[in-house]
Amino acid sequence: MSSTTQTPEATVAVVGGRLVTPDSVIEGGVRIDGQEIAEVGDIDADAETVIDADGQLVLPGLVDLHGDDIEQHLQPRSGARMDASMALASADRANVAAGITTKFHAISFELDEETDRSPELAATMTDAIVDATDLLVDHRLHARCEVTQKRCVDAVLDVLDNGDADLVSVMSHIPGKGQFRDMAAFRSYYENSSNHTAEEAQEMIEERMSIPMETIRDRINRILDRAHERGVVTASHDDENPREVERLAESGVDITEYPITLETAQRASEVGMTTAMGAPNLVRGESQWGNLATIDGIEEGVVDTLVADYHPPSLLAAVFVETGESLPERVKRVSAAPADAAGFTERGRIQPDKRADLIVVDPEPTPTVTEAVVAGQPVYRADATTGESQ
Template structure:
């Protein structure tokens, strides 16, 4: 599903660029008609709108499968809640400026009232995403389910029954497991946040560790089964060992997000799962939690896609981190690969017949988007000297 209702009634020619295609970087242009790419390379520049890339790079629009940055727009500071529609509109502009033209908002169905998270708030945000119109990019729902909490499981099942989620992931933030494989790391994270006291952190540890693993696995299976029935793509979060990904793959999980170790990522690749890692991890050069570094996984050949996580600009910046690979391969991780992973294969590539999602990028000194086209419609311009309408 898409919350974008844009139509493309004009022809667009992007000229004078360096096109990053799936296989190479070409000098030339791109022609878009009826919302689709019709020509690349030496093109007919007679169009309703002509955009002069002026030697800059022309990339396919980026596809972000996991971005929770909307939370920063919903609550820019503790206790200051904004309207859901305003938060979505603000996130929309921030993401297109970062080159993201298809956005899967990772909405957390988690009960943590002190951090202003609840299944009810998640449902409100989900409705806003599904119902939104007249936004710049294609917005979709990635429902993240905290399976240690029964209310959250039931809420995500309702979202799936409504047909609202394109992607659903299961997560279990249990002290001593996954992201918080050190119980003290869990305690420190919540104690040092501005939303929890030491006593509250202790209570959370006791509550989450009291749930039998069999119960957690049963809840995971319920979510996965319902997702498969509804046609949603499935993901797991913070998988910590090869055996865990084996079990999840057997249950039909399509994507592993942020595997904790290199061995886990390698096993995910072996069993046919798509492996997604955070672009901020790659840009910063390390995991925030001391887990697998994205660069290490890329060097081992086991990272398929990058996601924006909490920082949309990092997805574009990650494309330009030198991993020793050709630029088209790096671009693929943020465009074609994530699109293919969730079945939206009409985008993510500069090829005739693909959806007209393009960004013009000035890579130096920091990668910046100067123009964006979504669904064959110019929606963003940051350089007033570039576009000439005829």
């Protein structure tokens, strides 16, 4: 996986900020030795590099467990495919500007040629992520497996065997289930995507509904078993009822993404699953599909983490949506909580001995990242006056 390089002896100090620690907001600074935070609070600012936060907020770098925004860089216009490495480099810059310092690219292993998705393209993107060097943030693979398609299941099993994934999720986009539990919603989504005709949408409905549920569950178990053998965190997608999350939890699924109803999210919490909801849902105030609103889940205490989904800037903006919680609690949902859920407990918080991923944020009028440090290395700076990055 990609990472920044850092001279072990290098020292960095971030001074003059309002630090959002796990428990409170304090005035002070952060001293960094190598890739780790050495001191927090009233620090010695004698360092090789000094960053003046100038009264702005200093947050831990954001951790995004599910972002498919790289697809917008890979194919910015229908039929206009860009090179995978170029797309990754472009996404890299966009994500660090949004405050994301650990990015799990949700790559869809799904066969849908009209939307330019295929297991072969997913494998190409996997190689780009695994082989990338000299990028600004830490890039990881979240392999999303469409279990209604055998080719995709086999491809994800290969990815797991190769040790390329840090997170794998199972999804079944079946008409009448999950995100598309309304048959008309499935047909409308694909017919109106500008990539499918009505006849093609109908063919997809017939193909996916022809697969026995027993076959789908067998494929899910194969993916989960292989992931567990490799020590990879697992997730499910668009769970629609309490019984479904109970069954998935019994199979060892760690994370439920975008549960459809509040009752489903509540049951997931009761059985010990981490619940991830979309930050754009919170920022917009509603689900795009009329499903559970993120704010309702937060108010009921069943949302553990937020993900960027299709819009990286929403992950930072979500921190400043009023939920009745303290700022550290809101920050935790986009930093320490997702880091812990992925098994990356060494990052996501401003504490000594933790990985030095930090962002300096000007909250007004729109939350904006003005500086970013990844693994102890200053990698991004935006001039607050001109808006130009340096």
